[in-house]
Amino acid sequence: MDPYRNPFAPGAGFPPPELAGRDPILELARISCGRALRGKAARSLMLLGLRGVGKTVLLNEIGKIAREQGMLVSQLEAPEKNKLSTLLYPELRRVMRSLSGIEAARQIASRGMGALRNFAAMFKIEVAGVEVGIEEAAPGLADSGDLQHDIPDLFTIIGEGAQAAGKGWVLLIDEVQYLSEDDLSALIVAMHRMAQRGLPVVMVGAGLPQVAKLAGEAKSYAERLFLYPAVGALDEISAKLAVRKPVEEEGEQIDDDALDAIFSRTKGYPFFLQEWGSTSWDVAPGPVITLADVERAYPETLSGLDEGFFKVRYDRLTKAEIQFVMAMAALGDGPYQMAGIAKEMDRDQSSLGPARANIISKGMIYSTDHGFLDFSVPLFAEYLRRRDV
Numbered sequence: 001m002d003p004y005r006n007p008f009a010p011g012a013g014f015p016p017p018e019l020a021g022r023d024p025i026l027e028l029a030r031i032s033c034g035r036a037l038r039g040k041a042a043r044s045l046m047l048l049g050l051r052g053v054g055k056t057v058l059l060n061e062i063g064k065i066a067r068e069q070g071m072l073v074s075q076l077e078a079p080e081k082n083k084l085s086t087l088l089y090p091e092l093r094r095v096m097r098s099l100s101g102i103e104a105a106r107q108i109a110s111r112g113m114g115a116l117r118n119f120a121a122m123f124k125i126e127v128a129g130v131e132v133g134i135e136e137a138a139p140g141l142a143d144s145g146d147l148q149h150d151i152p153d154l155f156t157i158i159g160e161g162a163q164a165a166g167k168g169w170v171l172l173i174d175e176v177q178y179l180s181e182d183d184l185s186a187l188i189v190a191m192h193r194m195a196q197r198g199l200p201v202v203m204v205g206a207g208l209p210q211v212a213k214l215a216g217e218a219k220s221y222a223e224r225l226f227l228y229p230a231v232g233a234l235d236e237i238s239a240k241l242a243v244r245k246p247v248e249e250e251g252e253q254i255d256d257d258a259l260d261a262i263f264s265r266t267k268g269y270p271f272f273l274q275e276w277g278s279t280s281w282d283v284a285p286g287p288v289i290t291l292a293d294v295e296r297a298y299p300e301t302l303s304g305l306d307e308g309f310f311k312v313r314y315d316r317l318t319k320a321e322i323q324f325v326m327a328m329a330a331l332g333d334g335p336y337q338m339a340g341i342a343k344e345m346d347r348d349q350s351s352l353g354p355a356r357a358n359i360i361s362k363g364m365i366y367s368t369d370h371g372f373l374d375f376s377v378p379l380f381a382e383y384l385r386r387r388d389v
C-alpha cells in the first residue's frame with residue numbers, strides 16, 4: 001500500500017501512531033504532577049523495562065502532559081560516560097532563567113543563578129556564556145564540591161522558586177542505568193529533600209530493570225521515594241490495537257488472523273509491532289492487509305531488525321563479550337544462571353566476572369531479581385542463534 005501513508009513508526013523514541021496500553025502509567029504521572037502543583041506530596045516515578053518497550057516515548061509523553069499542566073520541564077538522557085553535573089547544568093540554568101522571568105520568583109532565581117555559578121566552578125563545568133553581572137554570588141550554596149549536598153541545594157532553590165511562581169518542575173531522565181552510583185545517589189538525596197520540604201518537584205526516570213536495585217543500593221529509602229511502574233510488552237488487546245487502529249485511521253483494514261500472527265511472534269513488544277506493521281503495510285497490495293501479506297513481510301521485518309535494532313547492540317560487544325552472550329543464547333531463552341553459562345563456555349565462573357560486568361555496564365544484559373542473568377533486549381537470544389548458523 002502507499003508508503004507515503006504508512007502510519008507506523010519503528011525507531012528509538014519515535015512516537016507511535018497509537019500509544020496503546022499505557023494509560024495507567026500516564027495517569028500516575030498526571031496525578032504526580034497535579035499533586036505537586038497543588039502543593040501535595042507527589043511520588044516520583046522510575047519507568048523500568050527492556051529496550052524497545054516504549055520508555056523514551058512515555059517520557060516524552062509525560063513531558064507533554066506536565067507542560068500542559070503548567071509545569072516547567074527538563075529532559076536529559078544519561079550518557080554512558082558523561083557526568084550528571086555537566087548534563088544537568090544547562091537545564092538547571094534554563095529553569096532558573098525562566099523562573100527569573102516571573103516576578104514572584106525573581107529573587108529566588110537570582111540566588112539560584114549565584115548558586116549555579118558556584119556549582120559550575122566547583123565541578124569545573126564549562127561556563128562559556130554564563131552572563132556576568134548577577135549582583136551577588138551566593139556563598140555557601142551548592143559550593144561544597146560534594147554532589148550529594150550541592151544537587152539538593154540547587155533543586156531546593158528551583159523548588160522554592162517554582163512554588164513562589166505557582167509552578168512546578170519535572171525532571172525527566174532517560175537511561176538511568178548509565179548514571180554512576182554517586183550521581184544516582186545525589187539525585188535520590190535531592191528528591192528526598194524535595195519530598196520532605198513539600199516542594200513541587202517531580203522526577204520521572206526511565207531505565208533498564210536493574211535500576212530499582214541500583215537505586216536501592218545507592219540509598220535504601222529510594223524504594224519508598226519512587227514508584228516503579230513496569231513497562232513491558234503489550235497484552236494481546238493493546239498490541240492488536242496498536243497495529244489495527246493506525247491502519248484503520250488511514251482508511252484501510254487488517255484481518256484478524258494477520259493480527260494474531262503479529263501478536264504471537266512479536267510477543268507484544270512495541271518495537272517489533274511497529275517494525276512488522278510497517279513492512280506489512282508496504283508489501284500489502286491492499287486494500288486489506290491479510291495473513292499472507294504479513295507472512296510475506298516477515299523475512300523483511302526480521303532482516304530490518306537484524307540490521308538495525310539488534311545489530312547496533314551486538315556491534316558494541318568485544319570478542320570475549322560475544323562469546324559470553326553466544327553461550328547464553330545457546331542455552332535457550334533466559335533467564336540464565338551464571339554457573340550454566342560458565343559450563344557452556346567451559347570456563348571457570350570467576351574468570352567470567354569482568355566480561356559479565358562489562359556487558360551489564362553496556363546495558364545489554366542485566367541481573368534479574370533472583371540473581372539470574374537475562375538479555376535487556378527482547379528476543380535477543382533468538383537473534384544470536386540466527387547469527388550463529
Ligand SMILES: Nc1ncnc2c1ncn2[C@@H]1O[C@H](COP(=O)(O)OP(=O)(O)O)[C@@H](O)[C@H]1O
Pocket residue numbers: 009010011012013014015016017018019020021022049050051052053054055056057058242270271272273274
Ligand atoms: N505503547 C506503544 N504502542 C505501540 N508502539 C509503541 C508503544 N510505545 C512505544 N512504541 C514504539 O516502540 C518503539 C520503541 O520505543 P522507545 O520509546 O524508543 O523504547 P525504549 O525507550 O523503551 O527503548 C518505537 O518505535 C515506538 O514508536
Ligand SMILES: [Mg+2]
Pocket residue numbers: 012013055056057174
Ligand atoms: Mg529509550
